[in-house]
Amino acid sequence: MAFGVVSLLMDFVYEGARSITGPLLGALGASGAVVGVVTGVGEAAAFGLRLVSGPLADRTRRFWTWTILGYVVTAVAVPFLGLAGVLWVASALVIAERVGKAVRSPAKDTLVSHATAVTGRGKGFAVHEAMDQVGAVIGPLTVAGILAVTGDDYAPALGVLAIPGAAAIVLLFWLRARVPDPAGYETTPTAGETVVPGQSRRLPRAFWVYAAFTAATLSGFATFGVLSFHLVRQHLLPVAAVPVIYAAAMGVDALAALATGWLYDRTGTTTLAVLPLFAAATPLLAFTRTSWLAVAGALLWGAAVGIQESTLRATVADLVPVGRRATAYGIFAGIMGAATLVGGTLTGVLYDVSVPLLITVVITIQALALALLLITRTRAVHPAGA
Template identity: 30%
Template structure:
């Protein structure tokens, strides 16, 4: 393991950019549906359609721009453009109070996320010293998730002070967003040899699957299987309310989850570097199975709080660690495609999982999606137990 400090200045800078951007996004994410369906009078169908289109678009673009960054031999311009676009989308509904502005703003924000996500993660992997991928991705997830804690808390505080003043809130979200933009333009590339192939092939990320290392394909297949049962966190909040949580307490449980996640992400990454990424992810999936089985069985308030806290530990053990493992399995010039393909499949999977969970909740029983998710996580953990941990990949030398 390298003796160098793993969290260098560029990694700290990218972490700060993510914290500020996620603070701005999470400041508005729970507010946008209230604004659409309240003052603007939009239907729930429009809200659901908007979220589905936005997440589906972001999912595809993560794969496309990840592969494109490999072929162009650069990451930083994608990262800079993506964060800038997301920042300037935030105040649009405040400047133009109409449903169309919320739709355009949300789609622009997801376009920015699709543009930056895979190139940023590949850039993080390039900055990471040998043997420290887990800590680097753990640090980044901790910073990102800290923003996800601060954003909703600020939204709650502001709306307590100024109830219903959504327009001003959209304008205020521009402040952390523009600070993120000022920081991100200091991010520099890590040089690498561009991957071969046509530069602007729209489906090149799918072609990557055929040439990818076998261990990578096994890892992504197992993670995608898990993704097909890993529904939106909204169902956890709904289950908490069913047990007796108020709206505020349910949001508080979600904030607790993010708080535990933020605190545990770096230690989980360090543990992955020391013990192995496979072992930590398998442990995380085991925690997920326990949490979802717990949500299926819980009957008392204290059990809900415990499950939300354990859910934060699951996220810390899997989300950053899985990207670190992928970065270990492929050479630098393939990391954009490799991470982009996995995150794209994860985005598509959550759409399937959430639709299935809603159907099971309504047509079978509210407990059904939780038992399905717990079972799927257990199967994915068993599958990952057979995946080769792989070794640090070297550049392939292809031009």
């Protein structure tokens, strides 16, 4: 529970900032393509650099150190984002905040996977994600309120986020002192835990097939930066209202995480079929010129993110042994990062070219992802044919 409070506080910080990334970059002269590239690169960094941080966490076994370091990077980068007066500085800080997530996430996910071993990983990761989203609702609403009062001044709106960031770091140090080794919660072996001579360092084939499905669905998924850019550019909402929509999307994120986490513990990967369906429907709604439809698209985007942040990650823990789990999370995140970069860049560029073309491409990609998920399930049921 205490770790959930840390995540709540830090989501307060970085989700508050992410809720206005698109309008902030737009105010500094960015086009839709630039917003898509910067947010895509940021997400790619958040995922891709875990290819390094994951194995390092496994090798050093310093899971708390990597977790704390990553949170510190984020807590420092966000308040300075509000002071950026030129596009390249703001872009660098957006990416730096995501780098902090890359540093901490494999180690943090490993710590959470240990703690959820006795509760059911689908439910455990879902509850953790739901607590994240409490902060993800409070942060954007706080930013929205300050923007409304100050006349869209980004400096105080982002500067106030230094307070929950500092509180989270203090709580992390306290928690590490109380629970130095969460691996003690692993009371039973995990699926795939048996060590085979000569193969103890290899990840299961099921993991790689599952990662391929994840890459496919994320390569056709828009970032909120592009969605919020559309909302402001088409004058569908004022800038101060965008963080409110983001907060609502994060509330939907929490509900989707809890629902799919509960279903995952009972039905397995079948639950994930809703992810490409949500991702395909999002641009159909979000990139219209009707306010309520665009808002509905943003909320559906939040539901898809909730599944990505909880159930997708829970599955990895059930596929990979304890000794390789941080490495697996790092590799999985690297694959997610590359796909997210493709998704953010693709949707940003296509937005500037043709919204109907953007929608067509996204639907096609998600149809392919859904087919790949079916193959994944077939292989899981018939391992001899894998």
